[in-house]
Amino acid sequence: MNRDIKNIVSQMTLEEKAGMCSGLDVWHLKGVERLGIPSIMVANGSNGLHKQTASSESANMNSGIPSTCFPTAAGLASTWNRELIREVGTALGEVCQAENIAVLLGPGANIKRSPLGGRNFEYFSEDPYLSSEIAASHIQGVQSQGVGTSLKHFAVNNQEYHRMTYDAVIDERTLREIYLASFEGAVKKGQPWTLMTAYNKINGSYASQNDHLLGDVLRNEWGYEGLVVSDWGAVDQIVDSLAGGLELEMPGNGDISEKKIIHAVKNQKLSVEVLDIAVERMLQRVFMHLDNKKENATFDQDEHHQLARKVASESIVLLKNTDNVLPLEKSSKVAIIGALAQKPKFQGGGSAFVVPTRVDIPLDEINQLATSEDLITYAPGYTLDSEDVDNSLMEEAILAAQVADVTVIFAGLPDGFETELADRAHLLLPYNQQQLIEAIAAVQSKVVVVLMNGAALEMPWATSVSSIVEAYLGGQAVGGAIADVLFGEVNPSGKLAETFPMKLAHNPSFLNFPGEGNRVEYKEGIFVGYRYYDTKKIEPLFPFGHGLSYTTFEYSNLTMSRTELSDTDTVDVQVTISNTGSRAGKETVQLYVKDIESSVVRPDKELKDFAKVELKPGEHTTISFTLHKRAFAYYNVALKDWHVESGSFEIMIGGSSSTIALGATILVNSTVSLRQTYDRNSLLGELMTNPVAAPILQALTQNFQASMGIAEGDEKTAKMMQAALTGMPLRNLVTFSQGGFTDGMVEQLLIQLNEQN
Template identity: 55%
Template sequence: MKDIKELISKMTLEEKAGLCSGLNFWYLKGIPRLEIPSIMVTDGPHGLRKQAGDADHVGLNESVPATCFPTASALAATWNRDLVHQVGAALGEECRQEKVGVILGPGANIKRSPLCGRNFEYFSEDPYLTGEIAKSHINGVQSQGIGTSLKHYAVNNQEYRRMTIDAIIDERALREIYLAGYEIAVKVAQPWTVMCSYNKINGTYASDNKKLMRDILKDEWGHQGLVVTDWGAMNDRPLALEAGTELEMPGSPNGNDAKIVAAVRSGQLAEAVLDQAVARILGMIAKAEQTLAKDFSYDPNAHHALARRAAAEGAVLLKNEGQLLPLPENAKVALIGRFAKHPRYQGAGSSLINPSQLDNLYAELVKLVGAANLTYADGYTEKADAADEALIQEALNAARAAEVVIVYAGLTDIYETEGLDRIHMQMPPGHTALIQKMAAAHKKVVVVLSNGSPVEMPWVNDVQSILEGYLGGQAGAGALADILSGQVNPSGKLAETFPLKLADNPSYRSFPGGPATVEYRESIYVGYRYYDSVAQDVLFPFGHGLSYTSFEYSQLKLNQAQNPDGAAVTVRVKVKNTGKVAGQEIVQVYVHDVQSSVFRPAKELKGFAKVALKPGEETDVTLELDRRAFAF
């Protein structure tokens, strides 16, 4: 592409205004006479959803086959920056093959409530972990010369009335919790685009919100890319351009291009503002054009193997009484649950991926333990909203001779989807009844969960082991089989708290609000920041996750830096694998303000590192905390 300033000087006012909206659902406009190409953007974030035919934004029409990686809730549970970077790079490779210039993701919205219908697409309740994982995802994708779209900016933490709801939030909560993850990702990774959300924030729609889109994002954080609307999120086109929202998607004959032209001609909008927006759009097109000019093919088998490794590291061993897992060698196993043959591996909505291949737990366990050692029964129906006593009895019969029973359960598609929030944290009654009756009949029961967000577990004390598999993508079942059989040592840790019950959540009384507003009354006390501050018991805490080995920490040292421009505090600790198998440990560093001038949480995550250790191996872990880690 030619020099951007020169191109802008050759454009008519109408052409400049036209570049500020899409050509159609997935393509940006080009200008053939100036040799400006039309590039394609499309949905992510955990796989490429490129639609070859009719287009939609809710996953209704089929897309080309692509690798379905674990969803964000699972990727965050890996706590592995390098692994997430590899997943991002693989996504970028698939975009290169399919000639897609920008993949829409990742989502960095905070998990304010476990009920949000899109929590499976988001990383964490913690802004630091969110920012670190989002940064790695973005850097991975963009290492391939493909753009990302960090979304949904900002304070979009529910699906209920997401198009119009007004999020009423105080400045500290906004800055410390809901913007901090975006800030980390933007400052370090520079996503090509940031996607504005549909909702209002303190009375102003996101697309029109100058404070968020220009003052904070561009001027304060130094974002060099552009802001694109979520599909249909534009409110007032000239006002949005002034506020810093450059690109409206999708393209539609709504008259907004003409409104820009009229605003410039009337003096309402300075043409310099329009030129700045066009320059950012052209900059993105130029980068994408350079990448997409070269043909590329990715290795689908290598990507499937990466998806399996990511799913394994994102699975969290929540409970393992008596070291029931890994499965004893040659044990007779009953595998119960329809998910074992018909997996639920992703959420529903705009992120719905057409997988290049799909593993199931039954077939994968047969490979590892042998068909002679495995029996199977459905146990519940597809929807499982009511217990099917005949299927439960069939499952009990199938498990009668088993030494270990694995029940594969969780949430069905209807429970977690874009556009709808959950109304409770319960699993389908058919799943719960199956687990309870199986636990009453057997002493060795393992529950494997497939869900994108926390669930209540009234049976938690009745089973010996619980493995949280989240929505593990197309290779998730193989990853679970690896963990169950001991081929892989689980190393995931929760990136969100599992409360005992919904009413314990700090947003319980104000979520989802409505009809016009939702008030963030809990302020900065989100997730563990609340539970730890009020000493509230939880089912499983943030950062929890067991291993098949054990680790020992020693020689913890804190050094305060003398250089005012460097780290404020350096944390050093020795970590040793004291068990009999290799494993990975996640060192987590939290800060607590002992004597604060304002209200502060009991603790806040400000550093982490994942280390792999062989039996008996020891290593030094060093983590540096900057001054921001102690600020409010």
């Protein structure tokens, strides 16, 4: 329905306009009944709807209506499957329609800077391209049902420690290439109805009132036209936030903010025009909800549960599988060890908590798939409410393992280890679980460890076991999904969306996380995750993009539509992928780009595209990628734009960041000439690369060397002197040339060089 929103706003009083800029309560926006503006409801949930019950409309994180609990973001990203994530979003949109929810508060696109981040399970990846692609698909799915999303938490929100006050001190290039890039693609491709600001400051200014973030970047550069809402309690000063680009403060605080806004407008500290724009944007979203509302909307809980099982199965990452211990034979005698097999950990704590419609128990699902329940024995092995070793439980587990053909240990992080409001203290499993794994491995040669956790772990026991299955926090159907993978009903196809380091100390943010006091310096810069490990040649436990299969794949026939292009052109890259094994399976083909020689520091490689394909045994297909300027560019702070340096780039194709199967080189020519300005302190080595300055300086340096008494043929001393000269500023030629080069000559040379540019 077409509405004249500007006309509606013109009929509103100042009090009504000001009132709409903060919520009615925890979950509702204010309406204006006399103008036909209703109050609408928003709710948490990236992996399931967290809607408060009518009797408890507070911020209680552990209450709400039952809703299908899908895998958390860490698992969703591990599917590397855009289409499947879109299906999840569609299902979530259906639930929201049935529950009259206008906006679902998610997904979260923050970068996993450190594996200690308390909300890492809620975020997709350490890589901005993968994160933005998965987020965009999620948004598209939800919004296809006429329900809005709220992309969060914008931006540089990477820890829970002092999360409401810390200042993320970060350089512009790092901000653009890593932390904003994770949102940029999601904003442009997904067009989320709303965008939620983070709690923290960025370079001294709170995200909810950061005009560079919300004005320069989000509105002016990215062209975002949606509504900007604060995280709950993230606003420092409401008037500054409105001036900085925020439209809506949540939750409601009575009339406190309303009075501040009215006072600011009346005292000309906030323009009516800014206030009107904020209200217009809110009304656009309110009426979008009304116009897209489906009366008597319903959804099928059983279908959603089956989708949750499908997604959980595809999110599972087979990290290790020595001697093909997996998949299990259904006739094998299997010992199932671990309390998590009976009480699975399938989601994290905090505002993302979902009350599930049901929960598949791993032990029950395994019993259903085995030839006979008599083949399956179970021992809890440890308790979930303590890290202490229970000797009786340990002995029972060891006895069960000794008489089994294969032992499957369920391990993971109990409640409280991964949650909003607190970062992790370490990357280890609870002590009793570590001891259990080592003890079982000492008496059983075929040990499979199934992990239920939301982020990276250290695994000092990894070499002692045959197979490791990363199930992440796989949602309410994770039990069935694990059983499917263990017995080969599903061929695992998940790939890590984050690096698992050998040790926490190897992580690039280790010395600067979580900062000191309220100041967090991002000193590792652009070297986050695999960008750091690959560039520093530090072998991780499991690399970014890693994930095994029960079949094998072969890469061949890498071709490009051109071998030279300008930065305004595109290039098509094709590669053939073949299933060379005996089972049907899915493979994620990953494309990385490397700048072979750059004047600025760049990572060893960066993910620029990916595609997931399903192939039968013996089947092959050709995958096509199209690369644009951004695939080769870095963010040039001086230009305030993305820039490609002329030169050669390597296109790399493989199954992970560390298993590159094919490569090809392409020459990219920049259409942008960087203006180089020289001054008295420009280094001679830098000037010697200039064709005008080079012959002049060459003669001068030769004369300088001669005046220093360096004889011809004394190559060792000459080389040493040449090295010293390259690091010398131009002005020093006046000092050391004994009159051969004057200040006037310096000025004339600089004029000539700078006019040339």
